[in-house]
Amino acid sequence: MKLRALDITLVGMFVALMAIGANITTIAPFLRVGGVPITLQTFFAILAGLILGSRLGAIAMLVYMLVGMVGAPVFADFYGGLSIIIRPTFGFIVSYIFVAFIIGRVVERKKTVAAFIIAAVIGMAVNYLLGTNWMYFAYKIWAAAPSGFTYKMAWLWMVPPLPKDLILAIFAGMMAHRLEKTVLSKGQFKQLKRVS
Numbered sequence: 075m076k077l078r079a080l081d082i083t084l085v086g087m088f089v090a091l092m093a094i095g096a097n098i099t100t101i102a103p104f105l106r107v108g109g110v111p112i113t114l115q116t117f118f119a120i121l122a123g124l125i126l127g128s129r130l131g132a133i134a135m136l137v138y139m140l141v142g143m144v145g146a147p148v149f150a151d152f153y154g155g156l157s158i159i160i161r162p163t164f165g166f167i168v169s170y171i172f173v174a175f176i177i178g179r180v181v182e183r184k185k186t187v188a189a190f191i192i193a194a195v196i197g198m199a200v201n202y203l204l205g206t207n208w209m210y211f212a213y214k215i216w217a218a219a220p221s222g223f224t225y226k227m228a229w230l231w232m233v234p235p236l237p238k239d240l241i242l243a244i245f246a247g248m249m250a251h252r253l254e255k256t257v258l259s260k261g262q263f264k265q266l267k268r269v270s
């Protein structure tokens with residue numbers, strides 16, 4: 075597997091976008107529901123899969139996770155460090171790798187606007203499923219859970235960010251499809267989604 079200068083640049087760009095997306099709302103502490111911070115990470119993870127494809131998109135999300143694990147404050151609440159593993163939101167961070175990979179696989183095969191939007195929504199569902207289940211088990215097993223914490227409560231925390239994530243997923247699908255037709259299918263970008 076050989077990465078070109080363009081690939082490395084785009085991976086770096088998406089790592090930076092994820093860090094910005096994680097913290098753009100941190101300045102407003104009310105943008106948190108229960109244990110869940112409201113962020114733009116899901117939007118950028120979806121875009122990574124749509125624009126970079128499965129291979130490079132998953133690499134970008136893996137690098138993002140590793141950069142945070144070695145201490146850079148790239149996660150929500152400017153959090154960084156190996157202890158992220160025991161934070162209840164770590165499942166969301168791991169899920170971004172799968173989100174980008176699965177979305178990439180879909181759009182590498184079908185290039186219609188519908189496929190881009192469906193792929194984005196599937197990616198969002200993967201993000202919510204993995205992240206919320208991880209969060210539930212984290213609170214049940216090792217994290218300090220609020221009193222009366224239940225599986226239903228974990229999902230109720232996900233209701234406020236859901237409309238925002240769904241609208242942004244559809245927007246990402248439309249925008250990336252447009253980019254695909256105008257830029258990504260040309261020149262050096264054409265190789266981004268090669269399946270090796």
Ligand SMILES: O=C(O)CCCC[C@@H]1SC[C@@H]2NC(=O)N[C@@H]21
Pocket residue numbers: 096110111112113114115116148149150163164166167201202205235236239
């Ligand atoms: O700790 C982190 O960096 C991860 C935070 C995850 C927040 C999740 S992602 C899906 C949902 N949408 C949001 O705006 N917040 C949650």
